[in-house]
Amino acid sequence: MNGSGKEEIMKRLKKYGMTRFQTSVLRATLDVPKGEVRTYGQIATMIRHPKAYRAVGTALSRNPLPIIVPCHRVIRSGGSLGNYSGKGGTRKKKLLLKKEMATDFVAKLKK
DNA sequence: AGGTTGACCACGG
DNA sequence: GCCGTGGCCAACC
Numbered sequence: 001m002n003g004s005g006k007e008e009i010m011k012r013l014k015k016y017g018m019t020r021f022q023t024s025v026l027r028a029t030l031d032v033p034k035g036e037v038r039t040y041g042q043i044a045t046m047i048r049h050p051k052a053y054r055a056v057g058t059a060l061s062r063n064p065l066p067i068i069v070p071c072h073r074v075i076r077s078g079g080s081l082g083n084y085s086g087k088g089g090t091r092k093k094k095l096l097l098k099k100e101m102a103t104d105f106v107a108k109l110k111k
Numbered sequence: 112a113g114g115t116t117g118a119c120c121a122c123g124g
Numbered sequence: 125g126c127c128g129t130g131g132c133c134a135a136c137c
Binding site (some may be wrong): 039040041042044052053054055056057058059060061062063071075076077078081082083084085093 | 118
């Protein structure tokens with residue numbers, strides 16, 4: 001019922017004339033569940049470009065649909081948050097993650 | 112066609 | 125914890 005299924009989102013993304021690599025990165029990012037995070041390196045490995053972690057960051061920095069494509073769930077390998085080019089910048093990234101983690105935690109408590 | 116750029120990574124010091 | 129360094133790769137100019 002929501003028009004934000006993965007396929008719908010991918011369809012919307014196609015209008016932005018992105019490369020195959022960029023598309024792959026965003027698609028992999030869509031698979032990161034709320035309350036979880038992945039590193040740039042993990043995303044790179046998922047799309048089978050294990051050494052392109054740096055390029056993954058570049059691709060995410062051009063994410064045309066922030067929030068919808070949860071690029072804020074991609075962080076650095078050391079555990080630090082990394083950057084965020086969406087509205088609100090790195091501050092917003094931290095808040096989003098904080099909120100999502102809390103929501104997920106409470107959901108698990110109720111089980 | 113070749114140099115520059117960047118939301119990275121690992122390792123030192 | 126904070127720099128610097130070398131390495132890596134796709135996109136951009």
